[in-house]
Amino acid sequence: xxxxxxxxxxxxxxxxxxxxxxxxxxxxxxxxxxxxxxxxxxxxxxxxxxxxxxxxxxxxxxxxxxxxxxxxxxxxxxxxxxxxxxxxxxxxxxxxxxxxxxxxxxxxxxxxxxxxxxxxxxxxxxxxxxxxxxxxxxxxxxxxxxxxxxxxxxxxxxxxxxxxxxxxxxxxxxxxxxxxxxxxxxxxxxxxxxxxxxxxxxxxxxxxxxxxxxxxxxxxxxxxxxxxxxxxxxxxxxxxxxxxxxxxxxxxxxxxxxxxxxxxxxxxxxxxxxx
Amino acid sequence: xxxxxxxxxxxxxxxxxxxxxxxxxxxxxxxxxxxxxxxxxxxxxxxxxxxxxxxxxxxxxxxxxxxxxxxxxxxxxxxxxxxxxxxxxxxxxxxxxxxxxxxxxxxxxxxxxxxxxxxxxxxxxxxxxxxxxxxxxxxxxxxxxxxxxxxxxxxxxxxxxxxxxxxxxxx
Numbered sequence: 412x413x414x415x416x417x418x419x420x421x422x423x424x425x426x427x428x429x430x431x432x433x434x435x436x437x438x439x440x441x442x443x444x445x446x447x448x449x450x451x452x453x454x455x456x457x458x459x460x461x462x463x464x465x466x467x468x469x470x471x472x473x474x475x476x477x478x479x480x481x482x483x484x485x486x487x488x489x490x491x492x493x494x495x496x497x498x499x500x501x502x503x504x505x506x507x508x509x510x511x512x513x514x515x516x517x518x519x520x521x522x523x524x525x526x527x528x529x530x531x532x533x534x535x536x537x538x539x540x541x542x543x544x545x546x547x548x549x550x551x552x553x554x555x556x557x558x559x560x561x562x563x564x565x566x567x568x569x570x571x572x573x574x575x576x577x578x579x580x581x582x583x584x585x586x587x588x589x590x591x592x593x594x595x596x597x598x599x600x601x602x603x604x605x606x607x608x609x610x611x612x613x614x615x616x617x618x619x620x621x622x623x624x625x626x627x628x629x630x631x632x633x634x635x636x637x638x639x640x641x642x643x644x645x646x647x648x649x650x651x652x653x654x655x656x657x658x659x660x661x662x663x664x665x666x667x668x669x670x671x672x673x674x675x676x677x678x679x680x681x682x683x684x685x686x
Numbered sequence: 687x688x689x690x691x692x693x694x695x696x697x698x699x700x701x702x703x704x705x706x707x708x709x710x711x712x713x714x715x716x717x718x719x720x721x722x723x724x725x726x727x728x729x730x731x732x733x734x735x736x737x738x739x740x741x742x743x744x745x746x747x748x749x750x751x752x753x754x755x756x757x758x759x760x761x762x763x764x765x766x767x768x769x770x771x772x773x774x775x776x777x778x779x780x781x782x783x784x785x786x787x788x789x790x791x792x793x794x795x796x797x798x799x800x801x802x803x804x805x806x807x808x809x810x811x812x813x814x815x816x817x818x819x820x821x822x823x824x825x826x827x828x829x830x831x832x833x834x835x836x837x838x839x840x841x842x843x844x845x846x847x848x849x850x851x852x853x854x855x856x857x
Contacts, residue, residue, distance in 0.1 A: 412715040412716055413715070413716075415692065415715040416691065416692050417689060417690070418689070418690040418698060418760050418763075419687060419688070419689050419690075420687060420688040420689075420763070421687045422687060422688075426687040430687070438758075438761070441756060441758065441761055442738060442756055445718070445757060445758045445761075449716055457715075457760070459760070459761060461761075462688075484750075505822070508826070509739070509741065509826020509827075510751075510807075510822065510823045510824070510825055511738070511741050511751060511752060511753045511804065511826035511827075512738060512826060514751055514752055514807070515753070515756075515757075
């Protein structure tokens with residue numbers, strides 16, 4: 412940051428719109444930013460966005476709306492996130508790093524800086540959420556996949572999670588060979604809609620495999636509409652383990668991950684069949 | 687909107703409150719908040735991993751405990767910061783500090799300022815935390831001397847001490 416000339420701290424989105432340029436560098440919680448930009452001499456202007464009114468968690472008729480400056484601590488302890496989606500968001504947020512990081516890291520930052528260990532993109536993908544972006548002139552509301560593929564510059568203002576999945580079955584787990592074996596980590600984030608033992612909806616997302624979360628729409632399509640009792644659980648678990656293995660077969664822990672995915676998917680589906 | 691421009695010497699002037707004192711200092715863009723705090727003489731805040739993993743550098747900023755080693759000093763502009771020195775001292779310790787000493791939770795002591803700042807954050811929010819909650823909150827404060835048992839006991843002791851204090855100035 413040797414060439415940094417100005418530091419700006421807007422308090423409103425209107426102020427933000429006046430100063431934002433496509434090459435402005437935005438900083439929120441700073442858990443990602445500072446160490447990664449310390450030696451970046453391209454940055455001339457730093458916009459610290461922590462004073463913007465985007466730290467909220469609210470609910471409307473159809474969705475839960477999370478302001479992008481909500482921290483992991485907020486997500487973990489808020490009554491709305493604890494109550495809806497069977498506490499799935501709150502539970503998942505508690506898995507992030509340490510308390511000190513959960514106090515600082517923001518939802519928006521976790522989405523904006525793709526990293527294999529990010530947890531919140533999995534939540535957004537699992538809940539089929541939308542991301543609202545403001546580029547200083549207009550707002551865009553897009554899916555997570557579109558956000559990562561189109562790389563739309565701007566400020567993430569809000570994450571919208573549809574309440575139509577509120578009564579689904581959820582599962583979130585982070586598994587590694589040992590607590591310190593970070594390279595072997597794999598994160599599971601599952602959601603299923605069930606109606607009289609029939610799978611009406613399914614989203615099984617896997618994290619820590621690449622910088623963005625992954626799911627397999629083809630397997631999901633094959634499973635949706637089937638009765639849990641008729642489902643060939645072993646076959647589905649094997650399909651998923653092959654899918655995860657195929658992402659990076661040369662990875663040091665690809666065999667371990669394959670086995671874990673097989674066992675976890677099987678356990679999840681078996682539990683569904685017992686409901 | 688607050689705007690800070692780089693001065694002719696290449697620094698940014700920031701103002702903040704540290705342990706109830708007003709400060710106005712020039713900082714470089716690459717300086718961390720940890721560097722700044724220690725440079726100002728508050729050396730109770732320790733440098734450990736320098737990557738936000740160990741919690742030795744924990745401070746309270748605007749009522750929230752954060753790691754100061756990953757924050758740019760620039761970020762502190764307009765904030766209110768409390769370090770371990772702001773809680774109490776040897777002659778007049780904070781009940782949490784006393785609890786850590788009484789529970790025998792301090793060995794080399796390097797991690798303790800950070801642990802105490804996290805404990806303050808926890809007890810400000812949950813008056814009587816159970817063991818699971820204490821461990822969850824202390825998960826970012828690493829200690830290389832102990833097995834964490836005495837620190838967990840210290841937090842429980844601090845919780846009971848604070849409950850019994852009628853004078854709420856410590857809270």
